Amino acid sequence: MSSVCVHGLGYIGLPTAAVLAEAGHDVFGYDVDVELLDAIERGELHVDEPGLDDVIASALDGSLSVTREVVPADYHLICVPTPLEDGRAELSYVEAAGEAVAAELRPDDTVILESTVPPGTTVEVLGPVLERSGLDVGEFSLAYSPETVLPGNVIAELHDNDRAIGGVDAASVEAAVALYGSFVEGELRTMSDPTLAEFVKLLQNTYRDVNIALANEVAMIAADYDLDSREAIALANHHPRVDLHQPGPGVGGHCIPIDPLFLGQGSDRLDLIERARAINDGMAAYVTDLLETELGSITDTSVAILGVAYKGNVADARESPGLRLAETLQQRVRATHAPGAEGAGVGGSDTDTEIDVRLHDPHVTDSHLALESLPDALSGADAAVIATDHDEYAVLDPTEVAAQLDGDTVIDAKGILDVAAWEAAGVTVVEL
Ligand SMILES: NC(=O)c1ccc[n+]([C@@H]2O[C@H](COP(=O)([O-])OP(=O)(O)OC[C@H]3O[C@@H](n4cnc5c(N)ncnc54)[C@H](O)[C@@H]3O)[C@@H](O)[C@H]2O)c1
Numbered sequence: 001m002s003s004v005c006v007h008g009l010g011y012i013g014l015p016t017a018a019v020l021a022e023a024g025h026d027v028f029g030y031d032v033d034v035e036l037l038d039a040i041e042r043g044e045l046h047v048d049e050p051g052l053d054d055v056i057a058s059a060l061d062g063s064l065s066v067t068r069e070v071v072p073a074d075y076h077l078i079c080v081p082t083p084l085e086d087g088r089a090e091l092s093y094v095e096a097a098g099e100a101v102a103a104e105l106r107p108d109d110t111v112i113l114e115s116t117v118p119p120g121t122t123v124e125v126l127g128p129v130l131e132r133s134g135l136d137v138g139e140f141s142l143a144y145s146p147e148t149v150l151p152g153n154v155i156a157e158l159h160d161n162d163r164a165i166g167g168v169d170a171a172s173v174e175a176a177v178a179l180y181g182s183f184v185e186g187e188l189r190t191m192s193d194p195t196l197a198e199f200v201k202l203l204q205n206t207y208r209d210v211n212i213a214l215a216n217e218v219a220m221i222a223a224d225y226d227l228d229s230r231e232a233i234a235l236a237n238h239h240p241r242v243d244l245h246q247p248g249p250g251v252g253g254h255c256i257p258i259d260p261l262f263l264g265q266g267s268d269r270l271d272l273i274e275r276a277r278a279i280n281d282g283m284a285a286y287v288t289d290l291l292e293t294e295l296g297s298i299t300d301t302s303v304a305i306l307g308v309a310y311k312g313n314v315a316d317a318r319e320s321p322g323l324r325l326a327e328t329l330q331q332r333v334r335a336t337h338a339p340g341a342e343g344a345g346v347g348g349s350d351t352d353t354e355i356d357v358r359l360h361d362p363h364v365t366d367s368h369l370a371l372e373s374l375p376d377a378l379s380g381a382d383a384a385v386i387a388t389d390h391d392e393y394a395v396l397d398p399t400e401v402a403a404q405l406d407g408d409t410v411i412d413a414k415g416i417l418d419v420a421a422w423e424a425a426g427v428t429v430v431e432l
């Protein structure tokens, strides 16, 4: 068994540290956020993920310890954020982690980057930072191994998913295989180029984003033919070589909407990929169009948005389609009444016109979002939009909702309602 220092104890690093400890390694979890370390030690988890509490608790009772300083270790695993800022990947966290590793790096140690990064980052950015240790790449091992776990199923996928491993040389691949082989039950797919592994990770999320964009465009076209897009997609998917994804109010989370753009960092060839991004981001405007068609005008209406988590049964509201829809509704009303806009009052903006957007989510707890209870959100609203496929929404009682709403329109952007039952309760359901 080996010693492992995990850098960054967030959504990825913390479960990974726990699983490594479970596999018998001596694991030191390091994070720059000292309050986070204190909270982990108190057993307070910041990651809302099924099954994680138990795995962390038993790891902390065993060979996982949190550390306030980077420690020398056989392996350094870097799991720090790589957000998109001004259209580019912000790599300063990777560089800072690399510097901290360099200060403790010993000959024959292995450094593995797990963060999602633009192709070339391990070799061109991290490698040179690590060489500030005085050691050259080759004297230590260096590899890239992307994380592919699905939020909501992290612990299972850490074990079960195949794992891509790209090392700068054979020794690096061998060292990374030894570590991941101790807990991964999926295939270890090795390659002698970290850049290829970085590229493959981005391709997986880009495939999903482009596929969802196609489904969203199909939904808009199907509506023009008065066809049910989900039925059409299900029928098309019976073909053995067709796998269309599902339409929705937009693509959220901090991976799928962002990772495709990392491909543009070293190439100006992005075309379809950028269109797909625009189509997916444009779904908020399309749902707004649907509401305008149903309500006549959205000015001076109240609309309940059910779901601000980026997807069903998670508490994460990053890049939330529901919040984007809320903003789009407000912008549309403001634009309609801006000076000079068609329908604007003579002499300028009509400050009395607005839209009352109410937000509800049974999972999200962010106090900045002014979330309302479900009865408060629905009470007297002209329409409701299902923006997230939470289980709680699939089992809503249509009669109760119909009694709470003032209007009779529900836009089911996730296709989770039993339309016949809702229409029997007097609700007009519009699906994507
Ligand atoms: N969350 C996912 O579903 C997912 C899946 C696959 C890949 N990824 C990728 O994994 C990486 C990490 O994502 P995450 O969701 O765990 O992020 P996160 O924000 O949840 O956690 C990152 C942690 O790193 C810490 N940190 C920042 N700088 C540091 C430094 N120099 N040294 C040590 N710690 C530092 C932060 O304090 C934070 O606790 C990102 O590149 C992300 O794109 C995430």
Ligand SMILES: CC(=O)N[C@@H]1[C@@H](OP(=O)(O)OP(=O)(O)OC[C@H]2O[C@@H](n3ccc(=O)[nH]c3=O)[C@H](O)[C@@H]2O)O[C@H](CO)[C@@H](O)[C@@H]1O
Pocket: 116, 147, 148, 149, 150, 151, 204, 205, 208, 212, 245, 246, 247, 248, 249, 250, 251, 252, 253, 254, 255, 256, 310, 311, 312, 321
């Ligand atoms: C290739 C892949 O599988 N990658 C996964 C992905 O995880 P995720 O949780 O971000 O991904 P999704 O579940 O796809 O959700 C994203 C958004 O797309 C909407 N959506 C989804 C399916 C659909 O048919 N129609 C839609 O509209 C959904 O509502 C939500 O808003 O990235 C992680 C980080 O890299 C990976 O680790 C993880 O493996």
